[in-house]
Amino acid sequence: MIARSLIVVMGLGLVPALLPAQTPFQDTVTDVNRKMAKLYGSGGFRGLPAYGSGIIISPKGHILTSANHLIDTPDLRVHLYDGSRYQAKVIVIEPVLDVALVKIEVTDADEYDRLDLPHFNVFEAMDAPPAQPGDWVLAFSNQFQIAVREEPMSVQRGVIAAYAKLHGRRGIFDASYTGDVYIVDAITNNPGAAGGALTTRTGRLLGVIGKELRNTLSETWLNYAIPIHARVETKQEDGTTRVVTMREFLEKGPRGEYKPANVRKKERGIGGYHGIVLVPNVVDRTPPYVDAVRPDSPAQKAGLQPDDLIVYIDGEPVNSIAAFNEYISKTNPGNEIVLEVRRGDRLISIRMTLDEHPRKDK
Numbered sequence: 001m002i003a004r005s006l007i008v009v010m011g012l013g014l015v016p017a018l019l020p021a022q023t024p025f026q027d028t029v030t031d032v033n034r035k036m037a038k039l040y041g042s043g044g045f046r047g048l049p050a051y052g053s054g055i056i057i058s059p060k061g062h063i064l065t066s067a068n069h070l071i072d073t074p075d076l077r078v079h080l081y082d083g084s085r086y087q088a089k090v091i092v093i094e095p096v097l098d099v100a101l102v103k104i105e106v107t108d109a110d111e112y113d114r115l116d117l118p119h120f121n122v123f124e125a126m127d128a129p130p131a132q133p134g135d136w137v138l139a140f141s142n143q144f145q146i147a148v149r150e151e152p153m154s155v156q157r158g159v160i161a162a163y164a165k166l167h168g169r170r171g172i173f174d175a176s177y178t179g180d181v182y183i184v185d186a187i188t189n190n191p192g193a194a195g196g197a198l199t200t201r202t203g204r205l206l207g208v209i210g211k212e213l214r215n216t217l218s219e220t221w222l223n224y225a226i227p228i229h230a231r232v233e234t235k236q237e238d239g240t241t242r243v244v245t246m247r248e249f250l251e252k253g254p255r256g257e258y259k260p261a262n263v264r265k266k267e268r269g270i271g272g273y274h275g276i277v278l279v280p281n282v283v284d285r286t287p288p289y290v291d292a293v294r295p296d297s298p299a300q301k302a303g304l305q306p307d308d309l310i311v312y313i314d315g316e317p318v319n320s321i322a323a324f325n326e327y328i329s330k331t332n333p334g335n336e337i338v339l340e341v342r343r344g345d346r347l348i349s350i351r352m353t354l355d356e357h358p359r360k361d362k
Contacts, residue, residue, distance in 0.1 A: 025138060025157070028203040033152045034081045034118040036197060037063050038142045039088070039102075042073035048317045053141040053153070053196035054078070054102065055208065056119040060112070061086070061104035062254045064122070065195030067093045067176070068211055069319045071100055072285050078104050080117070083150035092253045096232050096244045096261045098177035099208055101253040120197070122250050125205040125228045131182060135160045139188040139225075141196025141209055153196070158186030158223075166213075166224065175213055179232040181224040182207050188223045189213070198225035237262045272333040272354025275299040278321050285320040290341075302352035304341070311347065312340040328354075 035056050043050035052070045054063040063078065065071065076088045086104035093100040106112040131137060139156040146154045162183040166175055182198060189212050196209035207225035214221055231245040244261050252258035275297020279289045288310040293299045310318055314337055318324045331337060331354060339350045 025155070025201060028138065028199070028201065029140075029152070029155050031118075032138070032140055032197065032199055032203045033155075035120050036081065036140055036142075036153050037065075038079040038147055038153070039063075039065060039070060039195065040077040040079070041070040041075065042319075043070055048311070048319070049145070049191040051142060051145045051192045052194055053143075053192065053209065055195065055197045055205070056080075056117055057122050057250065058119055058254060059116045061088075061106070061115060061117055062091070063088070063102045063104070064208060064250065065100055065102060066208065066211055067095055067098050067100040068194050069317065070194075071102060072319065076102060078102075079147075079149050081150060081152070085149070091256065092249075092258050092260065094244065094249050094258070094260050095176045096234050097179075097230055097246060097249060098175070098210065098226060099246070099249065101249070101258075103254075120205045122205060122228060123247070126247055128204060130163070130227060130229055131160050131200065131206050133160050133162055136201050137182070137184065137206060138199050138201065138203075139184065139186060139193075139196060139209060140199065141188065141190075141193035143188075143190040143193035143196070145192055156186045156188055158184045158188070161185040163227075166210075166222075177210070177226060177230075177232065179226070179230050181210065181226055184223045184225065186223060188225070189221070234261055271328040271331050272335060273298065273357040274328065274352065274354055276304060278324070281321045285322070288318055288321050288324040298352050298355050302339075302350050304339070304350060304352070305343065308341040308343050308348075310339055310341050312338075314338050315340075333357075 037054035037056055039052040039054050040050060054065040057064050071090050078086045078088045088102045088104045091101040091103050106115060137158055137160055140153050142153050160182050163180055166177055166181045188209055193209050194211040197205055198207040198209055199205055205228055207227045209225050228246055231243055233241055233243050236242050242261055249258055275294035276290055276299045277292040279291045290304055290306055290308040292306055293304050310324060313327050333354050333356045336351055336353045339352060341348050
């Protein structure tokens, strides 16, 4: 009995020594959170969140994030770890890497001179070796808009499951980034997580959390991050080959010297006939507003009306005329598509079967 009591007492005496080991990432989490930004911009519909994540990479407020719909707005806002809020603007986008660089705007000269934000040393991170499968990692992001102002971002712990080529798509669209990615065994790529940081247990930056994508090989959702060492070889419009690297993007981007890759576009088919006349495509990302509907067309029979805004096709967001045309070009006559359109303050679901293109009179 005495011996058993001694064992219990000795065991209890060991508990305080074990407690620090149960929270080994507390200092790392605090430090990394100070180097993160919460982004707010365009979106607001189902499947198209108006919030996201960013990684601060300079003391003057340059932020590395994902190249998604969120930043396509004149009202891009940033919340920092201490609760301060800023307007921001896009500096440059590189679709090949699926990343963008934005910068907070400080109009007061004195305030700008005092600005000295905690940030990641991305070039030091690039000089370190990449993570390997089996390494423990941490994922920081504003998924599900878990944080605003000074609230800390979500933190997930996981393991690098693989380092492999990305085979993903969003709807029928292939992922714009085709290089190697870190595949993570944690559910990291939720709405709002794109642009977040994947780090080591000590807080060294490993990569940028990517957008929601489905694996075309297994038809499962991907949890991945684009490495800070990313480099992709791509064909240019003029037939030459260019190697696009994250290092060049982050070296030249903040100075305004980076030129995005001029990628050769894949040939596009015609697709089925719908009879929708969209508004003039006058800017890079003109929203797909319906200007008119042709008589006796699938669009008229389905009930589409002028001024409808097409928000989704088959559940996938289409935030520009180019995206709408790209989807239709890959959809054959006879196929039914489901459009969700904004009409006034309502979101309406419309089913439409594409037809053969009418013959033109000679």
